[in-house]
Amino acid sequence: xxxxxxxxxxxxxxxxxxxxxxxxxxxxxxxxxxxxxxxxxxxxxxxxxxxxxxxxxxxxxxxxxxxxxxxxxxxxxxxxxxxxxxxxxxxxxxxxxxxxxxxxxxxxxxxxxxxxxxxxxxxxxxxxxxxxxxxxxxxxxxxxxxxxxxxxxxxxxxxxxxxxxxxxxxxxxxxxxxxxxxxxxxxxxxxxxxxxxxxxxxxxxxxxxxxxxxxxxxxxxxxxxxxxxxxxxxxxxxxxxxxxxxxxxxxxxxxxxxxxxxxxxxxxxxxxxxxxxxxxxxxxxxxxxxxxxxxxxxxxxxxxxxxxxxxxxxxxxxxxxxxxxxxxxxxxxxxxxxxxxxxxxxxxxxxxxxxxxxxxxxxxxxxxxxxxxxxxxxxxxxxxxxxxxxxxxxxxxxxxxxxxxxxxxxxxxxxxxxxxxxxxxxxxxxxxxxxxxxxxxxxxxxxxxxxxxxxxxxxxxxxxxxxxxxxxxxxxxxxxxxxxxxxxxxxxxxxxxxxxxxxxxxxxxxxxxxxxxx
Amino acid sequence: xxxxxxxxxxxxxxxxxxxxxxxxxxxxxxxxxxxxxxxxxxxxxxxxxxxxxxxxxxxxxxxxxxxxxxxxxxxxxxxxxxxxxxxxxxxxxxxxxxxxxxxxxxxxxxxxxxxxxxxxxxxxxxxxxxxxxxxxxxxxxxxxxxxxxxxxxxxxxxxxxxxxxxxxxxxxxxxxxxxxxxxxxxxxxxxxxxxxxxxxxxxxxxxxxxxxxxxxxxxxxxxxxxxxxxxxxxxxxxxxxxxxxxxxxxxxxxxxxxxxxxxxxxxxxxxxxxxxxxxxxxxxxxxxxxxxxxxxxxxxxxxxxxxxxxxxxxxxxxxxxxxxxxxxxxxxxxxxxxxxxxxxxxxxxxxxxxxxxxxxxxxxxxxxxxxxxxxxxxxxxxxxxxxxxxxxxxxxxxxxxxxxxxxxxxxxxxxxxxxxxxxxxxxxxxxxxxxxxxxxxxxxxx
Numbered sequence: 001x002x003x004x005x006x007x008x009x010x011x012x013x014x015x016x017x018x019x020x021x022x023x024x025x026x027x028x029x030x031x032x033x034x035x036x037x038x039x040x041x042x043x044x045x046x047x048x049x050x051x052x053x054x055x056x057x058x059x060x061x062x063x064x065x066x067x068x069x070x071x072x073x074x075x076x077x078x079x080x081x082x083x084x085x086x087x088x089x090x091x092x093x094x095x096x097x098x099x100x101x102x103x104x105x106x107x108x109x110x111x112x113x114x115x116x117x118x119x120x121x122x123x124x125x126x127x128x129x130x131x132x133x134x135x136x137x138x139x140x141x142x143x144x145x146x147x148x149x150x151x152x153x154x155x156x157x158x159x160x161x162x163x164x165x166x167x168x169x170x171x172x173x174x175x176x177x178x179x180x181x182x183x184x185x186x187x188x189x190x191x192x193x194x195x196x197x198x199x200x201x202x203x204x205x206x207x208x209x210x211x212x213x214x215x216x217x218x219x220x221x222x223x224x225x226x227x228x229x230x231x232x233x234x235x236x237x238x239x240x241x242x243x244x245x246x247x248x249x250x251x252x253x254x255x256x257x258x259x260x261x262x263x264x265x266x267x268x269x270x271x272x273x274x275x276x277x278x279x280x281x282x283x284x285x286x287x288x289x290x291x292x293x294x295x296x297x298x299x300x301x302x303x304x305x306x307x308x309x310x311x312x313x314x315x316x317x318x319x320x321x322x323x324x325x326x327x328x329x330x331x332x333x334x335x336x337x338x339x340x341x342x343x344x345x346x347x348x349x350x351x352x353x354x355x356x357x358x359x360x361x362x363x364x365x366x367x368x369x370x371x372x373x374x375x376x377x378x379x380x381x382x383x384x385x386x387x388x389x390x391x392x393x394x395x396x397x398x399x400x401x402x403x404x405x406x407x408x409x410x411x412x413x414x415x416x417x418x419x420x421x422x423x424x425x426x427x428x429x430x431x432x433x434x435x436x437x438x439x440x441x442x443x444x445x446x447x448x449x450x451x452x453x454x455x456x457x458x459x460x461x462x463x464x465x466x467x468x469x470x471x472x473x474x475x476x477x478x479x480x481x482x483x484x485x486x487x488x489x490x491x492x493x494x495x496x497x498x499x500x501x502x503x504x505x506x507x508x509x510x511x512x513x514x515x516x517x518x
Numbered sequence: 519x520x521x522x523x524x525x526x527x528x529x530x531x532x533x534x535x536x537x538x539x540x541x542x543x544x545x546x547x548x549x550x551x552x553x554x555x556x557x558x559x560x561x562x563x564x565x566x567x568x569x570x571x572x573x574x575x576x577x578x579x580x581x582x583x584x585x586x587x588x589x590x591x592x593x594x595x596x597x598x599x600x601x602x603x604x605x606x607x608x609x610x611x612x613x614x615x616x617x618x619x620x621x622x623x624x625x626x627x628x629x630x631x632x633x634x635x636x637x638x639x640x641x642x643x644x645x646x647x648x649x650x651x652x653x654x655x656x657x658x659x660x661x662x663x664x665x666x667x668x669x670x671x672x673x674x675x676x677x678x679x680x681x682x683x684x685x686x687x688x689x690x691x692x693x694x695x696x697x698x699x700x701x702x703x704x705x706x707x708x709x710x711x712x713x714x715x716x717x718x719x720x721x722x723x724x725x726x727x728x729x730x731x732x733x734x735x736x737x738x739x740x741x742x743x744x745x746x747x748x749x750x751x752x753x754x755x756x757x758x759x760x761x762x763x764x765x766x767x768x769x770x771x772x773x774x775x776x777x778x779x780x781x782x783x784x785x786x787x788x789x790x791x792x793x794x795x796x797x798x799x800x801x802x803x804x805x806x807x808x809x810x811x812x813x814x815x816x817x818x819x820x821x822x823x824x825x826x827x828x829x830x831x832x833x834x835x836x837x838x839x840x841x842x843x844x845x846x847x848x849x850x851x852x853x854x855x856x857x858x859x860x861x862x863x864x865x866x867x868x869x870x871x872x873x874x875x876x877x878x879x880x881x882x883x884x885x886x887x888x889x890x891x892x893x894x895x896x897x898x899x900x901x902x903x904x905x906x907x908x909x910x911x912x913x914x915x916x917x918x919x920x921x922x923x924x925x926x927x928x929x930x931x932x933x934x935x936x937x938x939x940x941x942x943x944x945x946x947x948x949x950x951x952x953x954x955x956x957x958x959x960x961x962x963x964x
Contacts, residue, residue, distance in 0.1 A: 034633050034857050043866075044858035045600055047945070050869040053876040058732050058894025060762045062865075067640045070860035077602055080854055083626035084611035091610030097619075104521055105614050108566050114604075114783075117577025122590045123787030124923045125581065126915045132579030133786050139576075146558050158652035158788065159843035161830070172694050197830035197840035203694040206835045244547035275545065280552040291843065295521075299607075299847025300627035301617040301649070301807065303789030319690070335930055345690035349593060349655035349683040349776070350787025362573060368563035371519045377541045378524050384544055385532045401536075401544050428622055439831070456523035457532060484815075489622040491820035496621075499812035499824040503801065505646045506636040 028490050031082040035507045038069030044076050067509075086490045087300070088433045094459050098405045098436035098448025099192065099240055101270050101292035106366065109295065109359035118358050123350040127332065133354065134330040137323050140361045144307060147372070148286060149279030152315035154308040155323075156352040160267055163287025163306025164198040164234075169344045170285060170310060170317040171232050171261045172202050177317075177342060182231035182260070188217055190241055190440040195234045195265060204231060211442050215241040215398035215407070219250055226258040236265040237281070238272070240440040241398055242383065242405035242448070252282025261285065261314070269293045270452070271380055271404035274373035284311040290353070294360035305356035316342040321351055378453035379404040382460060386451055389464035393471035397443045404452070410445025418474040420445035422482035425493065426473075429486045430466045519563055581920070583784060587951035587958075588920045589878075591898045591942025592728075593654065593681050593754040594787065595779045597867075598946055603781050603854045607847055617807070617843070621822045622814075627846070628821035631809040634853040641759050641856075642773040643766020644795035649807040650849040651792030651841060654754055654776025658684040658722065659691040660794065660805045660839055661750045661774040665720035666697055667803050667838065669748060673697075673717045678704035679727030681754055682928040688722070704929060706900050706938060707891045709733060714745040720772075724752040725765060729891070729940065730898035732762060739769025748772060755779055756793065757944075758896040760868030772796045780859075781851030791848040802828060805839030870945040871897040874952070878943050881956040887963050891938065898942035900925070904963060907939035913962040914955075921955055 023030045055061065071079070088095070095102035113119060121133055141153040154170070157163040168185070175182055185199040188209045196206045207225055212218040217235065233255045237245045245251060255262045264278055264286040270293040278286045290296045291304035298304075310318055320343050322333045332351065336343045367375060380403050387396065387406040395411035410420045424434035424447075436448040451460060474482060486492060524532070529541075538544055545553070564572075583596050590596075607613065611626060618624030618631075631649045638647035651657045662674045674697060676685050685701050692699045697719075702710050706729040712721055721742050726732045735751060742749040751765035753775035765773045777791035778784075796804060802825065810824030830837040859867060875897040882888050882901055892899035903910050907924035914921035922941040929935050943952070 031629070033629070033636075035636065041862055043860050043863040044602075045863045045867075047863060047866045047870060050866065050873040051877065053873040055872070056876055056879070056894055057762055057872065057896065058734075060732050060734060060894070062759070062761060062763050064767070066760070066764075066861055066864065068637065068856065068859070068861040068864060070862055071857060073600070073602055073858060076854065076857050077606065079857070080606045080612075080630065081609070083630055084606070084609040085626065086624075086629070087611040087615045087626035088620075088623035089611045090614040095616065097616055100616055102614075102616060106521060108569065110608060110613075112570060112573045112577075115574060115577040116582040116584055117574075117580040119783040119785055120582040120584050120596075121580050121786040122583050122588075122594055122596065122784045122920070124590050124592050124594070124927070125583070125920060126911055128912075128915055129581035129920070130786070132576040135579065136573070136576045143560060146560050158656070159841070161840045161842045162652060162656075165840060169690070169694065192842075193830035193832070193834045193837065194840050194842050196835035197833075197837040200835040200837075201691075201695060201840055203696060244545075246547040246549065249549050249551060272548070274558055275554065276548055276552055277554065277558075280554075281549075289843075297613045297847070298616045298843075300612055300615045300624070300631075300850065301846030302843040303652070303845045303848055304843040305789075320686075334927070337930075345693070346655075346683055346686035347690055348687060348788070349653050349681070349790070353788040354786035355783075355789050358573065362569055365561065365564055365569045365572065366521070366566070367519065369557040369560040371522070371563040372560075373557060374519060374522060377544075378522055378529075380544050381524070381529060381532055381536070381541060384536045384538070388536050401538075401546070403544075403547075424620070425622070428620065433623055434620055453522055453524070457528045459523075486622050490625050491622055491818060492815040494621045494814050494820045494822045495812045496822050496824065499810040499822050500827075503808070503824060504811040505632075505801070505808055505824075506639050507632070 029082045031079060033507050034079060035069050037071055037075065040070055042070035042072055044071055044073040093432060094451060094455050094463050095433045096435045096449045096451050098450040099267055101450060101452055103295055103452040104454035105295055105297040106363060109362045112362045113355045113358040118354065134323050134332060136361060137357060138330055140357045143364050144288060144309060147273060148309040149277030150309035151312050152310040152318060154310060154318040156319050156347050157287065157306040157308060158348050158353055159302065159304035160287055160289045160306045161194040161198060162347065163308045164194055164265065165201060166308045166319055166347055167263050167285035167287055168198055168202045170314040171263065173317040173344050174314055175231055182229055184230050186225055186230055186233045188235060190239055190442045191234060191236060192240065192265060192267065199234065215243050216245050217251060219247050222251060223254050226254055226260065228259065230258055230260045232261040232263050234263045234265060236268060238268045238403035241407045242402040243398060244403050248281050267292060268404060271376055273376050274369060275376045278309065285314055290356050290360040295363040296356045296359040303353060303356065305353035317344050319344050319347040375453050382451040382453060382455055385460055386449055386464055390467055393468045405448055405450035407443065408447040409443040412471060413474060416474045417479040418482045420447055422485065423470065425485040426470050426482050429488045432463060432466060583920065586918050586920050587954045589922050589941050589943055589955055590920055592923045592940055593776060594784055595755055595942060595944055596784055596946050597757065597779055597944050599781055599855060600858050602858065603851050606854050607851050612850055613847065618823060625820060628809050630850055630853055632811065632821050634849045635809060637853060637856050638793050638795050642795040643764025644773055645798040646801050647795035648804055649809055650845040651794050651806050652845060653790040653792045654774065655684045655687040657774035657792035657794045658752050659688045661772045662688050662720060662722065664772060664803050664805065665748045665750060668800055669719040669746065671717055671719035674699050674719055675712060675721045676701040677710045677723040678702040679710065679729060679731065680722055680724045680752060681728045684752060707731065707893065712738065714741055714747050716745065718745060718747040720748040720750050722750040722752060724754065726755065726758055726896050729900045730895040731892050732894040732896060735768040750774060755896060755898065757868055757871060760864040761872055761896060777852045781855035782848050789845055789848055791845045791852055803838055804828065806841050806844055867945060874943045874945065874947055875899065878952050881952055882959065885956055885960045885963065897944060900938050900940050903937050903939055906936045910939060910962055914958055917958050919955055919958045921959065
């Protein structure tokens with residue numbers, strides 16, 4: 001045995017100068033699962049002894065244990081604090097996920113959503129006790145009507161995709177009401193996956209529309225596909241290439257001339273809020289992600305809220321419940337009768353994402369009409385600034401100005417041996433959350449960057465300098481460092497293939513080991 | 519404006535860098551006809567103080583549940599949430615992160631969701647659970663659609679004991695999808711006559727049902743399986759599973775539940791937390807996100823989003839659901855609260871709820887004219903009054919008691935249910951609240 005290999009076998013971690021005894025690395029702390037920290041019988045909540053009573057569970061008493069671990073409050077607080085420290089967040093730095101609008105989440109919104117008058121309010125309380133809640137909903141609807149120019153708002157959808165379902169169902173209901181059994185929905189290839197998935201849920205066939213060389217809907221191709229069998233066009237505007245559909249008025253006219261409806265995915269409303277009203281673009285239905293444009297937090301994946309602005313032709317089909325102005329003030333209408341007789345019905349339990357409504361209204365009132373216009377302008381300015389700052393190093397997919405996000409593809413990585421994924425992972429080691437990767441599908445190896453208006457110029461400069469530096473490194477042949485990235489995160493690249501091939505979706509107790517004697 | 523970091527001079531410099539003379543140059547692609555030069559007709563920017571004042575004024579026009587003796591349930595339950603829960607979910611690293619698409623930057627969210635999936639599976643007695651859906655009602659509609667995909671049969675039978683909102687959401691989702699939804703007539707206190715034929719994809723029952731009734735589903739599960747159908751069990755009060763047998767033990771194939779009761783406020787009906795669990799063999803037909811365990815390049819354990827070929831961003835129109843954003847932060851609140859409770863805490867919490875309901879039922883049964891309709895229950899039951907329940911609720915509200923929900927609010931055409939009142943109680947009701955409620959009800963009925 002040579003001294004070299006002996007050293008390696010005796011000190012397996014010697015090559016890594018940062019190896020530690022605990023596996024912790026300074027502020028990066030290893031944390032087992034809750035289930036691996038069980039002290040049976042322990043509890044983090046002190047509850048009184050139940051008073052004497054005769055059980056009325058009808059013989060259905062649980063007989064076997066559930067299997068939940070027992071921990072005290074300090075252990076729980078430490079556990080989740082440690083977990084939180086393994087997350088990147090908009091509070092930590094720029095989070096430039098294209099099409100996701102990761103902007104600052106004001107804490108005033110959190111405070112107001114927790115007022116007992118909103119948070120500690122039951123949806124089935126008597127009408128006399130919920131007047132302020134209906135006022136809040138009505139005020140939010142007013143703001144959204146003014147910003148979209150549309151006459152009606154459906155507020156119950158729980159997220160963007162749920163809003164799409166709401167919008168497309170109202171379209172199908174309106175067509176059915178006029179005896180029109182159209183079967184096809186036109187969807188551009190650059191659309192979010194939720195668009196075709198939603199149209200399919202409504203029983204429609206999906207017909208893709210190609211993009212033109214400028215990254216927009218090919219008007220001629222669209223016109224060729226329009227016909228008496230087309231129920232609607234689903235379009236995102238600004239689209240997922242970060243471009244405004246500059247022929248949108250012609251698109252709307254063609255769609256309407258064919259007797260179809262124009263649905264707009266409003267995920268990118270942040271680019272035009274306060275500047276352009278969707279109604280003035282000929283749109284019939286548009287969902288608005290309150291968790292994007294109106295700053296309600298993403299919470300690691302939700303909850304969101306996806307109100308839908310509806311044109312007059314679709315408004316009678318809006319889902320229940322409705323908040324209407326009645327003789328005695330605002331009323332909550334929960335059943336289909338009279339004016340609501342043509343409603344598509346209920347899309348979720350109760351009345352919508354009230355907690356998100358409070359946050360969104362707080363945000364809108366804070367900005368006001370003037371501030372919201374500035375939001376759109378700064379969002380677009382920030383994206384264009386990055387576009388220009390990155391123009392020398394990355395390959396922009398469609399030349400010219402962009403809206404709130406800018407799309408690059410992987411041509412700049414050609415022959416470097418570095419992929420879009422490698423490039424994103426290298427950004428992680430530099431302390432940045434990567435941009436959206438591999439979406440939209442219309443360009444190869446997409447990198448879609450949306451900085452939002454809440455980044456400072458200094459933050460954008462640092463981000464641009466880093467990307468430019470990494471691009472130089474990739475061109476200079478430092479392929480190995482890209483393939484190894486990320487190296488500085490609590491976990492390095494994770495094996496997603498095995499995760500999908502042999503799914504482990506929950507913790508299970510270790511099987512009891514058989515005695516060695518067996 | 520406090521949320522915008524760019525200064526006027528930043529903007530000038532940046533426009534110069536971009537090569538634009540004004541911001542309008544960047545909006546040149548917007549058709550002139552559609553541009554607006556002025557401001558939208560809405561109020562101008564306001565400071566924190568002004569916004570807080572305006573919204574607090576609206577909040578003050580509501581009667582919050584904690585300000586009166588409170589006995590309303592019907593799918594949303596008022597439980598005490600420990601202070602640590604709200605503190606932890608407001609940590610910016612949880613609150614302001616996105617769906618964990620970059621797992622190396624989101625191990626905190628991913629591990630907590632893996633813990634959530636495990637807790638939901640344990641509680642429901644199922645093998646696997648997803649990372650949440652919007653709410654119980656949409657979970658129920660997704661369960662029906664999933665049963666349709668698995669069995670390739672087109673009919674769903676909904677028990678009359680299913681929450682009416684859940685029934686309506688199933689009907690809304692099904693109306694354009696070719697699914698036939700057969701909703702049975704609600705019969706409080708009496709079991710449904712459920713027919714299962716060879717077209718039946720699934721039977722949906724609620725446990726405890728909308729009227730609070732607890733029924734063993736084992737025989738129904740066996741009948742479903744014999745006929746090649748699936749049993750979907752809906753749970754709207756998840757705390758009940760700390761006291762009663764789990765749906766999994768009784769043979770459920772899919773559990774669709776509302777998780778609001780643990781960790782989450784009433785929120786006037788949203789956001790809430792859709793729970794979704796099933797047998798492992800059906801996992802590739804599940805809707806929504808799933809977190810799976812794996813290893814990293816150094817062989818260390820870690821977590822990722824997995825089986826995403828079911829989902830819309832990969833499969834588009836062939837996806838199992840269109841859901842993208844779910845109820846992540848509500849799921850985190852659930853996980854923290856349930857972690858604090860643990861086995862002994864949840865069991866005791868459930869006993870406290872049941873004890874309170876038993877005591878309340880005995881008190882109300884002693885009020886002249888009141889009859890308890892629900893026989894076996896957890897923390898919610900129906901009573902028959904000698905007057906229309908809606909009138910009683912109005913009279914109780916006038917006396918500052920939030921005393922249940924009249925069934926007529928849900929069943930407009932059912933005159934036979936007009937005298938029925940749905941009442942729930944939890945550990946948050948004090949003995950004094952119970953006294954005030956029963957005494958006030960007696961006054962109202964005099």
